[in-house]
Amino acid sequence: MTEPDDELIEKKGVSRRNFMKGAVAGAVVGAVVVAGVEEGVRIPGLPKSAATTVTSTKTVTTTVTGTGTGTGTGTGTGTGTGTSTTPTGPVTSKVVTLTVNGNPQTLLVQANWSLLEVLREKLNLFSVHDGCSLGECGACTIMMDGMGINSCQILAIEAEGHQITTLEGISDYGNNLDPVQKAFIANQAEGCGYCTPGQIMQARALLNAIPKPTTAQIRTAMGGNLCICGVYNRILTAVASVGGSS
Amino acid sequence: MSTPTFNVLSQPNPDLLLLQKVTGKLDYSTDHVFEGKLYAAMLGSPYPHAKITAIDTSAAMALPGVKAVTTYLDCPIMTQELFYVGQEVCGVAATDPHIASQALLLVKVTYSVLPFVTNIDAAITNNTLTGLIPNTNEVGEPLTGGWGDVNAGFAASDVTVEDTIGMSASYQHSTLEPRSCIAVWDNLVQDQLTIYTDCQNPFSFRSTVAGALNIPLENVTIKTHGTGGAFGDLNFNTHNVVAAVLAKKAGAPVQYHLSRKQNYLSSTQQYADRGDIKLGAKSDGTLMAIQATFWTDIGAFPWPAVGDAISPLQITFNVPNASFTGHTITTNKPQGAYWRCVGEPGGLFDMEPVIEQLCAKLNMDKVQFLLKNVKTMNDTDNGSLGLNAGQSGLPFSSMALAKCIQDAANSIGWTTKWHAPGTKVLSDGRYHGIGISGFVCNKGTSGGDIDCAIINSTTDGGFFLNVGISSIQDTVSALTYLAAEAIGVSAGDVRIGAYGDTSVTQNCGGQGGSTRCITTGAAVLQAGLDVQSQLFAVAAPMLKTTPDKLSAKLGNIFVTGTPTQSVTVAAVLAASPNPIVGRGYNTYPTKMVTRTTCATAAEVAVDEATGAIEVLDMVTADDVGTSLTHNGTTNQIMGGAVQSLGYALMWSWFVDDSVGVPMNPSFLGHRFPTQNDFPTPDNFTAIIEESYDKNGPLGVKGLGEPPLATPAAAIVNAIYNATGKWVRSQPATPWAVLKALGKSQ
Numbered sequence: 007m008t009e010p011d012d013e014l015i016e017k018k019g020v021s022r023r024n025f026m027k028g029a030v031a032g033a034v035v036g037a038v039v040v041a042g043v044e045e046g047v048r049i050p051g052l053p054k055s056a057a058t059t060v061t062s063t064k065t066v067t068t069t070v071t072g073t074g075t076g077t078g079t080g081t082g083t084g085t086g087t088g089t090s091t092t093p094t095g096p097v098t099s100k101v102v103t104l105t106v107n108g109n110p111q112t113l114l115v116q117a118n119w120s121l122l123e124v125l126r127e128k129l130n131l132f133s134v135h136d137g138c139s140l141g142e143c144g145a146c147t148i149m150m151d152g153m154g155i156n157s158c159q160i161l162a163i164e165a166e167g168h169q170i171t172t173l174e175g176i177s178d179y180g181n182n183l184d185p186v187q188k189a190f191i192a193n194q195a196e197g198c199g200y201c202t203p204g205q206i207m208q209a210r211a212l213l214n215a216i217p218k219p220t221t222a223q224i225r226t227a228m229g230g231n232l233c234i235c236g237v238y239n240r241i242l243t244a245v246a247s248v249g250g251s252s
Numbered sequence: 253m254s255t256p257t258f259n260v261l262s263q264p265n266p267d268l269l270l271l272q273k274v275t276g277k278l279d280y281s282t283d284h285v286f287e288g289k290l291y292a293a294m295l296g297s298p299y300p301h302a303k304i305t306a307i308d309t310s311a312a313m314a315l316p317g318v319k320a321v322t323t324y325l326d327c328p329i330m331t332q333e334l335f336y337v338g339q340e341v342c343g344v345a346a347t348d349p350h351i352a353s354q355a356l357l358l359v360k361v362t363y364s365v366l367p368f369v370t371n372i373d374a375a376i377t378n379n380t381l382t383g384l385i386p387n388t389n390e391v392g393e394p395l396t397g398g399w400g401d402v403n404a405g406f407a408a409s410d411v412t413v414e415d416t417i418g419m420s421a422s423y424q425h426s427t428l429e430p431r432s433c434i435a436v437w438d439n440l441v442q443d444q445l446t447i448y449t450d451c452q453n454p455f456s457f458r459s460t461v462a463g464a465l466n467i468p469l470e471n472v473t474i475k476t477h478g479t480g481g482a483f484g485d486l487n488f489n490t491h492n493v494v495a496a497v498l499a500k501k502a503g504a505p506v507q508y509h510l511s512r513k514q515n516y517l518s519s520t521q522q523y524a525d526r527g528d529i530k531l532g533a534k535s536d537g538t539l540m541a542i543q544a545t546f547w548t549d550i551g552a553f554p555w556p557a558v559g560d561a562i563s564p565l566q567i568t569f570n571v572p573n574a575s576f577t578g579h580t581i582t583t584n585k586p587q588g589a590y591w592r593c594v595g596e597p598g599g600l601f602d603m604e605p606v607i608e609q610l611c612a613k614l615n616m617d618k619v620q621f622l623l624k625n626v627k628t629m630n631d632t633d634n635g636s637l638g639l640n641a642g643q644s645g646l647p648f649s650s651m652a653l654a655k656c657i658q659d660a661a662n663s664i665g666w667t668t669k670w671h672a673p674g675t676k677v678l679s680d681g682r683y684h685g686i687g688i689s690g691f692v693c694n695k696g697t698s699g700g701d702i703d704c705a706i707i708n709s710t711t712d713g714g715f716f717l718n719v720g721i722s723s724i725q726d727t728v729s730a731l732t733y734l735a736a737e738a739i740g741v742s743a744g745d746v747r748i749g750a751y752g753d754t755s756v757t758q759n760c761g762g763q764g765g766s767t768r769c770i771t772t773g774a775a776v777l778q779a780g781l782d783v784q785s786q787l788f789a790v791a792a793p794m795l796k797t798t799p800d801k802l803s804a805k806l807g808n809i810f811v812t813g814t815p816t817q818s819v820t821v822a823a824v825l826a827a828s829p830n831p832i833v834g835r836g837y838n839t840y841p842t843k844m845v846t847r848t849t850c851a852t853a854a855e856v857a858v859d860e861a862t863g864a865i866e867v868l869d870m871v872t873a874d875d876v877g878t879s880l881t882h883n884g885t886t887n888q889i890m891g892g893a894v895q896s897l898g899y900a901l902m903w904s905w906f907v908d909d910s911v912g913v914p915m916n917p918s919f920l921g922h923r924f925p926t927q928n929d930f931p932t933p934d935n936f937t938a939i940i941e942e943s944y945d946k947n948g949p950l951g952v953k954g955l956g957e958p959p960l961a962t963p964a965a966a967i968v969n970a971i972y973n974a975t976g977k978w979v980r981s982q983p984a985t986p987w988a989v990l991k992a993l994g995k996s997q
Binding site: 116118119123126130132133134135136137138139140142143145172173174177179180183187190191194196197198199200201202203206221224225226228229230231232233234235236237238239240241242243 | 266267269270271272273274275276277278279280282283285348349350425426427428429430478479480481482483509511512724725883884887890891892893894895918919920924925926927928930931932933936
């Protein structure tokens with residue numbers, strides 16, 4: 007995950023920090039007690055009425071991996087004070103212009119929809135896969151301003167003003183394959199194919215930032231993209247071959 | 253044994269869906285657009301055991317955007333009594349996924365909380381019942397079997413060892429695509445339902461849905477192309493039924509994409525095993541007796557699973573005396589079902605430490621011990637208690653375990669690298685260890701299903717293969733290559749036709765038990781030969797001969813022995829008065845037993861200060877019979893090693909037995925190996941052994957499961973070799989390693 011420009015986002019009236027707070031509170035609930043409130047799974051011992059309120063002040067550490075100039079990991083801490091209650095009035099929607107794969111598109115989006123949800127459900131860009139919606143698996147990795155991000159971890163309305171690129175965008179919708187795609191084909195760097203679009207986008211973002219990454223840099227950068235079929239060595243070899251480091 | 257020369261098979265043979273996968277164009281379950289589609293969300297049980305005494309969904313239904321609600325009162329897969337945390341209580345369909353989730357908070361449920369038990373020892377010894385089986389927690393009668401006289405066997409042994417290592421890990425499949433589907437009822441025709449779903453068993457899904465909804469089988473169509481991992485969990489499709497019920501009630505298509513948390517809790521799990529094992533051997537290493545009692549914790553899904561855990565110990569060795577008992581115990585935990593290789597990874601975890609201890613007492617090299625005692629082609633099968641029971645005494649159709657063990661050992665440099673436990677320290681101060689594991693697997697034989705394949709000619713001189721299976725990894729491609737070999741054409745001449753669609757293909761078994769390339773493969777082989785005989789009938793007059801004098805190879809039909817007297821398949825198709833359609837059904841001989849075999853050798857470094865383990869090098873040698881696609885075979889072996897590494901070191905459920913709640917339903921909590929956890933390409937080797945199986949179509953046998961079982965056991969053995977201590981709780985996390993070293997409580 008890379009940090010978008012918070013200042014810019016706050017000018018637009020939507021703070022990524024606020025969004026993260028909500029996510030953090032949810033995570034705390036999930037980790038500390040039972041199963042998440044967002045699932046509607048209630049916590050034993052708490053009132054079973056509709057108005058279940060959960061508050062937590064636990065500190066959560068999030069690891070942030072970036073592929074900007076140089077690859078690196080940073081850590082950030084946040085204090086989550088979150089409330090999970092019954093529905094609180096109507097969710098607002100907003101007309102936004104999203105620049106996706108070079109095409110500005112103006113559309114009405116719900117303020118609480120992630121970019122992942124809008125890319126899939128509104129724009130039908132089905133290469134963007136929903137593995138967890140928690141920022142844990144990398145299946146929904148896209149590029150925002152050239153950097154790899156989990157599209158489930160940003161609201162669609164926060165993406166306005168940024169260049170959004172999906173797998174469809176790097177290959178002219180499959181008509182002109184990116185070298186990374188060619189390398190994935192040459193190495194059969196896939197099993198079931200579900201993580202593949204995210205792997206390719208993360209690799210493209212890495213190679214944009216570091217054209218000839220070392221093995222260690224590839225492993226670090228690709229470390230957030232799970233492949234449950236387990237073809238990691240094929241992926242590593244494919245990415246290295248594009249960078250010319252193997 | 254002489255092995256036929258292949259023209260297409262036993263080559264790299266890339267996945268024919270590669271282009272679709274790297275462009276994101278392969279359609280998975282929810283990659284379909286429907287006007288007015290609704291989104292489902294599911295309320296799961298907060299309690300490990302409870303009964304719903306009242307449920308009021310009126311407030312949820314009144315939330316703007318909510319279109320349908322379903323509970324045990326009208327959903328066939330839901331029950332009033334709940335047996336594990338996360339079990340389905342109430343499904344909602346709404347115009348927006350977030351509204352659906354919000355509506356769940358408005359569902360008022362009153363539960364009568366019942367006693368529960370999530371720990372297997374407590375489930376065996378105390379009186380708390382899981383509620384799954386009347387008056388007991390054990391599934392059926394204990395499984396028993398054996399041969400010879402174990403007491404006499406131990407009396408005749410020079411050395412005996414006896415140990416119980418502990419419970420193996422229980423974990424969820426963690427398919428990257430959670431269970432998901434879209435259910436669409438036809439508005440024009442009564443009770444016609446189409447479900448787009450992730451799936452490893454389309455025809456079984458169809459039966460499940462039709463049965464649950466009580467509508468005719470042919471009213472249900474299952475469509476499945478891409479499936480984002482299955483590993484056993486996608487044999488089950490409660491999610492399809494939920495979506496279908498909601499779609500019917502709402503009068504609109506419903507997309508049900510389980511949240512990661514709900515997928516962890518309400519999908520199936522790998523179950524855990526424990527084995528109390530006693531072994532006896534002569535001083536020369538000859539195994540004389542095996543006595544074992546296994547316990548399987550099956551969670552909230554009562555079926556007699558324990559046979560698979562016993563299997564490695566039962567069918568790997570020649571031993572004159574053996575006695576086995578198996579118990580399957582229910583607990584109020586997520587449902588235990590089939591994870592890749594089912595009970596055998598746990599069975600190996602249980603048995604390997606005891607074998608290692610026997611080798612230590614015998615002062616015998618593990619590799620030499622294995623080579624002295626494992627099954628060879630000269631032996632017969634011991635039979636199984638679980639799957640494929642009743643094969644005792646039959647010869648093998650192929651058996652290459654000894655070769656797998658030798659090749660894995662040679663590749664890693666066993667003879668120079670093995671040392672006494674706890675005696676080698678690396679230059680960086682970490683302990684070095686090496687381990688090996690090999691076994692005979694009861695997977696990878698015929699599934700016994702009725703499979704059908706249809707091959708039809710195209711107008712451009714090629715063929716389409718149409719089979720009923722879904723696409724997980726490269727199975728459809730592998731069968732397409734098999735079809736090309738069978739017909740006698742080049743790989744590119746056969747393309748993937750219809751697959752994963754119950755309305756246009758014939759019956760096919762599921763992708764489980766590593767059976768598909770054998771069972772569906774047998775049907776594809778027969779269909780290919782059917783095509784070939786029809787081609788020969790047209791070609792014979794063209795070549796002024798009779799069909800029985802003809803052969804086909806790489807797209808040319810020629811007079812056998814006179815390759816110059818030939819005609820191309822394309823020309824024969826052009827000359828054929830009718831399109832050519834080949835049909836095949838699976839036939840499978842039963843006079844020999846098909847067993848797959850696999851061995852892994854692993855080297856580890858153990859940091860005594862932190863307990864951290866690094867896998868330095870790993871080699872897996874897997875006998876797959878004829879390898880249909882070397883690329884796919886390699887990826888299966890590699891993927892097995894990745895998953896097994898996670899099984900050995902990081903991947904497990906952690907359940908709080910005081911409240912009966914699984915604590916880690918997420919990718920981060922249920923940690924799966926990443927790119928950083930697995931050895932780099934220089935340090936992992938997949939060796940494809942091709943023994944040519946006499947039962948299988950063109951020598952094929954199963955592939956998917958055995959390479960999952962051995963890496964974890966090899967790693968655990970290597971940790972012992974490094975430290976001289978057994979890690980008695982799985983996974984071998986740094987904490988568990990420190991505990992084994994006596995450095996932590």
